[in-house]
Structures are given as C-alpha cells and as structure tokens.
Amino acid sequence: MKKRWTSLLLLAALLSLLALPVLADSDRELPLVCDTCGLLTEEQEEALNEKAEQYSAAYDCDIVLIVVPDTEGYDVETYTEEVYRYYSFGWGADRSGVILLLSMEERDYDLAAFGYGNTAFTDYGKEWLMDDVKPYLKKNDWNAAFSKYIDLCAEYLRKARDGRPVDSYGALDRLRGGFHLSLRAVVYALIAGLIAALVVNGILKSKMKSAVLASRADDYLAGDLQLGETDDRFLKKDVTRVRRDRGSGSGHGTSVRSSGFSHHSGKF
Amino acid sequence: MADRITNYQCPACTGPLHFDPVTGKLVCDYCASSYTVSEIEALYAAKDESAAQAAQASEAQTGPEGSPWSEAEAAGLKVYNCPSCGAELIYDQTTAATSCPYCGNPTIVPGELSGALRPDWVIPFKLTKEQAIAALKAHYRKKPLLPKLFSAQNHLEEIKGVYAPFWLYDGDTQGSATFHATKVRHWTEGRYDVTETSHYECYRSGALSFQRIPVDGSTKMPDEHMDAIEPYDFRELQPFSTAYLPGYIADKYDVDAQAAEDRARTRAEGSTVGAMQATVTGYASVTRERADIRYRRTALHYALLPVWLLSTQWNGKNYLFSVNGQTGKLVGDLPISRPKQLAWFFGTFAVVTALAALVFGVMFS
Known part of the structure; x- marks a missing residue:
C-alpha cells in the first residue's frame, strides 16, 4: 500500500505545480479530483478540480474523487480511509469531507464521509447519491459521472446546511422535524381542496337529477351477441420509469465506524 | 266529434x-x-x-x-x-x-x-295513488341539497294515473366496432417504478336481437322521464281492453311509429356496441374508436303502460315526477338550495384543503 501511496504522492507533486494557487491554503497533498488511470483529459480534470475546490470552500467540506487501478489487496473501504488520511484530506479541524474512490480493476467503488461529512451524507443519502452517479459510471461516461458526483455533493451539503440533510424520513420523523408549510404545499392543498369540493358538489347535484335519456336497450335483449369476426392487433409499447419517492427507506441517520468514517460501497 | x-x-x-x-x-x-x-x-x-x-x-x-x-x-x-x-x-x-x-x-x-x-297490449296499474305519493316522499330523503322548505311546504298540485302510449319495437342489429385497448405491467428496477403499456386495436363484428324496446309516443310525456322509469316487466302485458282504463287518463299517441323509431335505433346500436365491447377482455382499459351498426325493425306493437304523474309547485316553478305504475320506480328533478350548495362546496373545500395542507406540508418540509 505504501508503494501506491508513494506513487500517488509523486503524481500529487506533479499536479501541484499546476494547481499551486488553489492548494496554497490547504495542507492536502493531492488535488481534490485525482485520476491516476487517465480516464479524464487534462482539461476535464482541471475543470472538475476547480468545481470541487469551489464547493468545498463554500461548504467547508472537502469533496474528493480518487481513481486508482486497484486497491493493492485491501478491501475498498480500508483503502479509501487510508488514502483520505495519508493525503490529509478534510476541511478544518475535524477534517470534514466526502470521498468517492473508484478501483478500476474490480470496478469497485466506495463513498466515504468523515467529520461533518457524516452529517451531510447519511447512509440513505449516500445510497441515493450513488444511484444517480452509477448509471454514468456503468456507461464509462467518466466526466459526466464525476461532474454529477460533485454537483450532488454540493446539493447534499446545501441541504445539510439548511438543517434537512438528505435522509430517509418517515412521516413521524418529518412531523418531529418541524412542520413547514411551503408555497408548493399550499398550492397543492388548494388544488386538492378545489377538486374535492367540485367532485362532492357534482355527486350531490347528480342526486337531484334522476331523469335522463336512455342510451342503451340492454333490458330488451332477445338473446346473446352473435359474435362474428374478432381480431386483436398489437400496435405499440410504451415504457415509463418513475423514480420512487424518498421516505420509503427503513432506518435513517449515518452509521459511523470507530475510525470516524461512514461508508457506502459496491460495484459499478 | x-x-x-x-x-x-x-x-x-x-x-x-x-x-x-x-x-x-x-x-x-x-x-x-x-x-x-x-x-x-x-x-x-x-x-x-x-x-x-x-x-x-x-x-x-x-x-x-x-x-x-x-x-x-x-x-x-x-x-x-x-x-x-x-x-x-x-x-x-x-x-x-x-x-x-x-x-x-x-x-x-x-x-x-x-x-x-287500438293498442295491442296494456300493462294494468299495480301501484296505487297512495303508494305513488309514498314513493315521492321517499325520494326526498337523503338529498342534502334539497331546500328544507320544499318537502315541508309544497303540496302536490296534481296526481294523475296515466296510461301512456308506447311503441314497442322488435329489431335486429348487425355490424362491427373497433376498440382501443391497453395492457399495463408494473415492476420495480432499483429505485425506479417501471410501467409498460401495450396498445392494441381490437375489432369485433356481430349481431344482436331486441324485443319490445319501448319509446313513448306522446309529446305530453317528457322523454327523459319515460326512459328513466323503465324497465317495465313485459311478462305482465295483457291484451288491450278498455276495462283496464276506468279511473285513469289514457292518452293516444301523437308521435307516429316512424318518428319515434330513431330513439329505439339509437338505443339498440348503443347496446350492440356495448355487447361487443364486453367481449374485449383481458385488458386494463378499453375505449370505443369507431362503430358501424345497422338496425332493422322486425315487428312493431302499440301498448299503453301505466305511469303516475305527480306535479308540484315551489317558488313559482313546476316540478314533475313520474312513477312507473307497475314497478314503483320514481324519477324527477328536484330543486337545489343555493345556500346549502355553497355551504357544502366551501365546507368540503375548507376541510380537504386543511387536511391536504397537513399532508403536503409534512411531505415537502
């Protein structure tokens, strides 16, 4: 493992020449986005780094992305923790951050959080985040995947800062979390009230009118339908996919290990 | 004369x-x-x-x-x-x-x-005047929009037992119809609910026979009322005799069989398409697209059928109720109390809006 870290360090030294002004205020020994497998072009990596730096500074939490060829025989979660510590990632005294590490040989990933990152990236939130990123990873659309990852991290951090980190909230949790009547809720409620009032009014009015012209003569049939030709022809097929609403998960919060990290890992 | x-x-x-x-x-x-x-x-x-x-x-x-x-x-x-x-x-x-x-x-x-x-048949009255009035009182019940004073204050202006003239049409229909049908499958893929809708065009052809489709032959009787008090049990048809008439009003037709037949034709065609649609099974939804149905009359009869007509006035407006003199089925439009209607509308609106605000408030907070 030491060998790989050393190679990463050499890469870091090289990259640091390019990103010197940005890294000057940090004790990180690697840029936030570090692709050792050449998945990104230089320009793409630079742009992603810039975005990660910007969001990290805005929310006081490092958004890290590391791509390695393999995990040198270690499991992906241990390897991620070591990389995070060894290269001094993390913002502030509590080393807050979130890191996505991709191991290309086994196509393993690990999304880990530390410090304040454990508050912003709950177990449920990490799972949701990777659900959005994995489709791009599966298509080897690396730049889109990493860009999506950084954007989602920023969104999760913003929500956490607003006091509502992305998590699996049951109805009771939501009530305990405080009742806030948003404009959207008011508009929806008014529409629901109007529809219900119109429906009830329509039903009650229909009870007052019982005389209507008949359109059928079913009471006067003299036998069953003599069915002739029948032909059922297939025309076309439509498929719609709707993402399930949040809140269906069982537990919520973040499971933090004794190491101070929380993880969500799998294959892509 | x-x-x-x-x-x-x-x-x-x-x-x-x-x-x-x-x-x-x-x-x-x-x-x-x-x-x-x-x-x-x-x-x-x-x-x-x-x-x-x-x-x-x-x-x-x-x-x-x-x-x-x-x-x-x-x-x-x-x-x-x-x-x-x-x-x-x-x-x-x-x-x-x-x-x-x-x-x-x-x-x-x-x-x-x-x-x-001379009519071919008659169905004698089975319902008495008192039973017809009782049916009207029952009709007033469970009508939240009915003005309270309507049932309390109004008095029946007129109660008439009428033998209404009806044309009874026997006929056949033949033709075809095309329906649009769908089959729907649902499953989940990870965090996605997937819905697959398959569309089909279903063609049906066939024939159907009808016996004694009634159409009233009197312009005095409102068509909606005469249709809505159906059906009559034609097993109780009797050969016509004036001996059934004393005590009631009997009208003769003033709409001839030719003129009245359009309504029988429309109803027969509607039933034929409906019967064809009922054979389009195994689908989640079936909607009619087009139909070509031909109707042919095979026999025509003239009958007098019993109807109680009850009329009342309220706030200067006439309200007519018709009761099937054989089965007791009653139809007739009732007045609507505007204050009650508004109270129900805004009451429902307020309650549902409050509940929905609670639900959506929790959901979106």
Whole structure:
C-alpha cells in the first residue's frame, strides 16, 4: 500500500505545480479530483478540480474523487480511509469531507464521509447519491459521472446546511422535524381542496337529477351477441420509469465506524 | 266529434266502476261490488263497438264546418257531456280516457282507442295513488341539497294515473366496432417504478336481437322521464281492453311509429356496441374508436303502460315526477338550495384543503 501511496504522492507533486494557487491554503497533498488511470483529459480534470475546490470552500467540506487501478489487496473501504488520511484530506479541524474512490480493476467503488461529512451524507443519502452517479459510471461516461458526483455533493451539503440533510424520513420523523408549510404545499392543498369540493358538489347535484335519456336497450335483449369476426392487433409499447419517492427507506441517520468514517460501497 | 262516451257501470247498482290496481278488478264506487276485466269486457263488448261506430258516424255527418265546436276542434280540442252529472267538458284530442273534474266519474271515449288506434297490449296499474305519493316522499330523503322548505311546504298540485302510449319495437342489429385497448405491467428496477403499456386495436363484428324496446309516443310525456322509469316487466302485458282504463287518463299517441323509431335505433346500436365491447377482455382499459351498426325493425306493437304523474309547485316553478305504475320506480328533478350548495362546496373545500395542507406540508418540509 505504501508503494501506491508513494506513487500517488509523486503524481500529487506533479499536479501541484499546476494547481499551486488553489492548494496554497490547504495542507492536502493531492488535488481534490485525482485520476491516476487517465480516464479524464487534462482539461476535464482541471475543470472538475476547480468545481470541487469551489464547493468545498463554500461548504467547508472537502469533496474528493480518487481513481486508482486497484486497491493493492485491501478491501475498498480500508483503502479509501487510508488514502483520505495519508493525503490529509478534510476541511478544518475535524477534517470534514466526502470521498468517492473508484478501483478500476474490480470496478469497485466506495463513498466515504468523515467529520461533518457524516452529517451531510447519511447512509440513505449516500445510497441515493450513488444511484444517480452509477448509471454514468456503468456507461464509462467518466466526466459526466464525476461532474454529477460533485454537483450532488454540493446539493447534499446545501441541504445539510439548511438543517434537512438528505435522509430517509418517515412521516413521524418529518412531523418531529418541524412542520413547514411551503408555497408548493399550499398550492397543492388548494388544488386538492378545489377538486374535492367540485367532485362532492357534482355527486350531490347528480342526486337531484334522476331523469335522463336512455342510451342503451340492454333490458330488451332477445338473446346473446352473435359474435362474428374478432381480431386483436398489437400496435405499440410504451415504457415509463418513475423514480420512487424518498421516505420509503427503513432506518435513517449515518452509521459511523470507530475510525470516524461512514461508508457506502459496491460495484459499478 | 266523439261525443258518445262510455263509462262502465256496475251491473248491480249502475254506479261508476274504476280499475283497482291492488286486486286487478273493476270495483264499484258505491256498492263495492267487484268484477274481473273479462266479465266487464263481455258485458260491454257490444256497447263499445256501437259507441265507436256512432262516434265515426257523427264526425262524418257534421264535419268540422257544421259543428258548433269548430273553433275548439281547430285548436285540437273535443267536447263531451259527462254521463253522470251532465257537465259539458272540453278535452284534448289525444285523451281517450279521463275523469270528470266535477263528479270524478271515470269515462272512456271509445272512438279514440278503436280501429287502427287500438293498442295491442296494456300493462294494468299495480301501484296505487297512495303508494305513488309514498314513493315521492321517499325520494326526498337523503338529498342534502334539497331546500328544507320544499318537502315541508309544497303540496302536490296534481296526481294523475296515466296510461301512456308506447311503441314497442322488435329489431335486429348487425355490424362491427373497433376498440382501443391497453395492457399495463408494473415492476420495480432499483429505485425506479417501471410501467409498460401495450396498445392494441381490437375489432369485433356481430349481431344482436331486441324485443319490445319501448319509446313513448306522446309529446305530453317528457322523454327523459319515460326512459328513466323503465324497465317495465313485459311478462305482465295483457291484451288491450278498455276495462283496464276506468279511473285513469289514457292518452293516444301523437308521435307516429316512424318518428319515434330513431330513439329505439339509437338505443339498440348503443347496446350492440356495448355487447361487443364486453367481449374485449383481458385488458386494463378499453375505449370505443369507431362503430358501424345497422338496425332493422322486425315487428312493431302499440301498448299503453301505466305511469303516475305527480306535479308540484315551489317558488313559482313546476316540478314533475313520474312513477312507473307497475314497478314503483320514481324519477324527477328536484330543486337545489343555493345556500346549502355553497355551504357544502366551501365546507368540503375548507376541510380537504386543511387536511391536504397537513399532508403536503409534512411531505415537502
């Protein structure tokens, strides 16, 4: 493992020449986005780094992305923790951050959080985040995947800062979390009230009118339908996919290990 | 002018007879003797015939110009003298049986129901006037928008037992229809709900037969009411006899069979398409796209069917209710209380909006 870290360090030294002004205020020994497998072009990596730096500074939490060829025989979660510590990632005294590490040989990933990152990236939130990123990873659309990852991290951090980190909230949790009547809720409620009032009014009015012209003569049939030709022809097929609403998960919060990290890992 | 009229008299005391829907017999108003329809028919067969002939002869002799009632006739009215109290009465040209408004004597104008105008069948009244009124009271119940004072204050202006003229059409339909149908499958893929909708075009052809589709032949009877009080149980159709009529008003048709047939055709076509649609099974939804149905009449009958008409006034507006004189089914539009309607509207709106705000508030917070 030491060998790989050393190679990463050499890469870091090289990259640091390019990103010197940005890294000057940090004790990180690697840029936030570090692709050792050449998945990104230089320009793409630079742009992603810039975005990660910007969001990290805005929310006081490092958004890290590391791509390695393999995990040198270690499991992906241990390897991620070591990389995070060894290269001094993390913002502030509590080393807050979130890191996505991709191991290309086994196509393993690990999304880990530390410090304040454990508050912003709950177990449920990490799972949701990777659900959005994995489709791009599966298509080897690396730049889109990493860009999506950084954007989602920023969104999760913003929500956490607003006091509502992305998590699996049951109805009771939501009530305990405080009742806030948003404009959207008011508009929806008014529409629901109007529809219900119109429906009830329509039903009650229909009870007052019982005389209507008949359109059928079913009471006067003299036998069953003599069915002739029948032909059922297939025309076309439509498929719609709707993402399930949040809140269906069982537990919520973040499971933090004794190491101070929380993880969500799998294959892509 | 049909100035010869018949009122069935009790063979025992010569009092007027009327048809009793409970016993199905003709009952004397005075001595309470009762007679079966066939007994009275036999007794009056000859009298009916001669009365009809006399009515026709009278019309041929006098003619509209020579008649002292020519103006009334021009307006579609006829005149007769009540055989019981002698009152001179003017009645509608399409009325064949009625009661004297002065003495209540039930009378029949036989010329209006003989020859080509004679109905094939009649369904006798089974429902009494009291039962018809009770049906109306029951109709008022469980109507949250009904003005409170309507049922409390209104008084029935008029209650009439009417034998309404109906054309009964036997017919066949044949044709084809095309429907659009869908099958829907749901499953989940990870965090996604997937819905697959398969679309089909379903073609059906076939034939169907109908027996006795009723269409009322009187412009006096509202079509919506006559359709809505159906169905009649045609197993109880009786060969026509004027002996069923005393005590009720009987109209003759003023819409001929040709003119009324469009409604029978429309209904037969609707049922045929419906029957074809019922064979499109195994789908989540089926909607009609186009249909080509041909209707052919195979037989036509003329029948008198029993209807109780109840009319009332409220706030200067007439409200008419029709009751099937055989089954008791009642139809008729009721007035709507605006304050009650507004209270229900805003009450529902307020309650549902509050509950929805709670739910959406929790959901989106």
